[in-house]
Amino acid sequence: MDPMAEIRLTFFQECEEQLAALENGLLSMQEGESDSETVNAVFRAVHSIKGGAGAFRLGALVSFAHVFETALDKVRSGSLVPDADAMKLFLRAADALSDLVSASRDGALGDTAPYISIEEEFNALIGGGTAEEDDLSGLDFQPVVTAFEEPPPPARNAYTIRLRPLRELFAKANEPLALFRELTRLGTFSAHCDIKNLPFLDTFEPEDSYLSWELHLESESPQSAVKEVFDFVEGDCDLAIDLRQPVTETAPLPQEMDITAILRKVREEAPAIAATAAAAAPPQPEAEAAPRNKAAVQPTIRVDLDRVDRLINLVGELVINQAMLTQRVLHSSHVRDREVTSSLEELERLTREIQESVMAIRAQPVRPLFQRMSRIVREVADATAKDVRLRTEGEATEVDKTVVELLADPLTHMIRNAVDHGLESPEQRIAAGKPPEGTVKLAAAHRSGRVIIEVSDDGQGINRPKVLQKAIANGLVPPDAQLSDSEVDNLLFLPGFSTASAVSNISGRGVGMDVVKRSIQALGGRISISSAPGQGSTFTLSLPLTLAVLDGIVVTVDEQVFVIPLTAIVETVKHEPSRIHHMGDHSFVLRVRDVLVPLIDVGAELGVRAPASDLRSGVAILIETANGTRSALLVDNIQDQRQVVIKSLETNYMRVDGIAAATILGDGRVAMILDVDALVGLRHHDWAPAEIPLAKAS
C-alpha cells in the first residue's frame, strides 16, 4: 500500500472514532448534560474530521463539517441554546456527517442535497439563535485555568505566544504556517521569527527544527480558544501563551545582523536561550489542564487481530497444558508434597487469570453498536411518523469483537421491527392512555457467563390472533391447532413468516425473524420472546461472551469422543426400545411424548460404524435445528458438559460434512464438534419440516 493511501486509511479509521465520540457526546447533551466538557468533546470531534478532511482535499466533507462546527461553536460560546429541536438537528447532522465520511472514503459522493439542506438548517439556526443570559449558566464555557484574569468580552485580549516547534512537530506533518493561519482567523496577528538558533550549514540538520517564533495576537477569543489552535501540536513544541499587554520592546530583527554579529550574539545568548527553553519546557498550568480534559479518552493502541488471536490460541494451549501437568504430577507422585500442590494451584490460578485477560483484549463494549441503533430508531421513527425514544442500558457491557460485529444486522432488524410493528402511532397511544412518545429499550448485561441483550418496546404487544391466523394461512400450523401463548409468539421465528399484512419498506426487506434467529444461533446464542398485549414485547438474546469457546456436552460414539453444542440441545430423552420405530432402510423414528422425531444414529451417520438394524443401546438427545425442526441424536454415552475451545478443522484440513469444528479436550486429544444442522440435513433433507405437529410439542 502506498504511504498516502495508508495515511488516508488511518484518517478514516480515526473518523470512525470521532464519529462515535460525536454521537456519544450529542446523546449526552440530549440527556441534558451540556457541560463544557461534553460540548467541547463534540466540537473537537467535528473539528478533527474537518482538519483531516482538509488535508485530503475532501471539499464536501470540509464544508459540511465547517458549518456543523460553526453551529457547535455557538453552543460552546453560549450564544446558541441547544434546545430539543437543535439537538435533533445536531443528531441528524451527525448521521449526515457519518454518511459523508463513508461516501468520501468510497469516493462515491452521491446526491449532496440532503447535506445542503442540513447546512441551510444550520444557517437558519445560527442566524435565528438568540442568546438568553439566564439559560447560559449551565452552558457557559469555562476557560481552563489561567494565570491571568480574563477581561470580559468584547474587550480585545492581547496574547503573546512563544512557539518553538520541536522536530517531532514537523515529523508529524504539522507546520507552524497552518497554526498561524488559524490564529489569523481569531484576530489581529503578527509573527516574529527568531533565527538565532540557526546553525551554519556544515552543522545544519535538515530534519531538525531551529526556528522559534514570538507571536502577537489581539483577539476577542478566550485563552482556551487560542490554546485550542495548538491542540494538534501539543507536546511537539515548546509553547507559552501569555495574556498581557503587548510587549513594547521588540527584539531587533535578526535578519538585520551580519553573520559575525549573529555568531557573537548566539555565543552570548546561548545560556540565556537555554534558560528560556528550560523555562518554557516545564508544563505551564494551562498546558497541564489540557491533558486532563483528554484523560477521559483512554489511550489505545491498534493491534492486528491476528496477533491477538495468536495470543488467545497460545493461552488456550497453556491452559490445556497446565491441566495435563497438574494431572500427571498428582498421579505420578506417591507422596503428596504440599508445596508442589500449592505451586500447581498457584499456576492454575495464574493461567486462568492470563486467559481471562487475554480474552478481554477481544472484548469490546456494546456502546458503538447501541449508538448505531439510535440512528436506526431515528430513521424508522421519521419514516413511520412515530415519536420514539431509545433508552439504552449497560452500554459498557463487553462482548467479543466478532460477536459485536455480527450482532449489528439482527439487532437492526429487531429495532426496526420494534418501532415499525411494536409501537403504535402517537394517536393510538394517546387513545390507549399512553404517552405519545413510544420507548424502545436496548439493554445489555452479563449474566452467568453469558451476555444478555434485551430489545423491548412499550407498544401494543404481539397480536396473537393475527399471528395464529397468518400461520394457519401459510400452512405452518393445522387450522385446528390449540397453541399456548408462548407457542404462538414463537411462530414469529418460523421461516417465511411476516406479520406485516402489507409489507412495509421498513421491516419487510425480505428478512424475517427466522433469519434473526438463525444469525443469533450461528453466534451460539439463543433468542426468546415475551409479550403482554397492550404493554409491549421483549426479545431476549442470550449470547456467549466469545466465539472462541462453546458450551457443549461431550458424548462418546464407538469410543470416539464428540461434542454437541448446547445451543442445539432441547433435552436428553430416556431411551426405551419400545419408543423406537424402524421405518426400514436404516431409518428410525423416536416417540418423544406424543411426537415422532427422526432418530439419527450419529455413529452410522458419520461413518464411524456400520448402520445398525436396531438401536437398542445408547442415549437419545433431542435437538432443535436452526429452522426449528426437531430430531433425536443417538449416542453411546454422555460424559460431561463443559466449555470447549473451538479450533478450526479447515486451517490444515478441510470442511467435513456434519462436523462444525474441532476442539482439544482436557487430556490433550482432539475431539470433533458436531454440526447438528448438517447432520440432520445429511439424511433428512427430504423430510418436510411440517411433519411435526407443533400443537402437541409441549
Add this chain to the structure above:
Amino acid sequence: MIEKSATDLTREAEFVAFRAGGLEFCINIMSVREIRGWTPATVIPRAPSYIRGVINLRGVVLPIVDLGVRLGLPGTEPTARHVIIVAQVGERAAGLLVDSVSDILSVEDTSIQPTPDVASNLARTFVRGVIAMDGRMMSVITMDNVLPAGMELEAA
C-alpha cells in the same frame, strides 16, 4: 521436475531421509517443521483411508497422512516408535506418519535425477526425483499433493 543448475556452482540442499511402507524416501528439510513421536489420532469422519485423523500439535489441529497408504504401499499400524514428520504444505501444515527417520543428507543438485518415465502416475504425483548416493536410492517426496485432492474446492 528438477532443472540442472546452469551455473558452475553446484547448489546443495539438505534432505531428511526416512522409511515408509518399507521403502526409503526423503523430503527437503525446508518443508519440515518438526519431527515428533506418534500419538494416537482422533478419527475424522468420512476421511480417505490414508488420513489417520488429527492430533493436537500445541493447539493446532493437525491432520496426519499415512504416507505408506498414500503411496499405495502396505499400511502401517502405528506404535510409539513410529514418527510424525510435521511438514508445511503451502499455507497448511500436515503430519506424515512414517516408520522411522534415518538421517539428514546434504545433496548436490546434480545428484538428484528426474523421476524416470517408467514410474506410475501415483509416483509422479508425489515423487519429485530420485537421489542415488552411497549405494542408496531414495525418492524425493513433494508435499504438494499429499493432502486430499480438491480440498481447496471443498473448503470454499
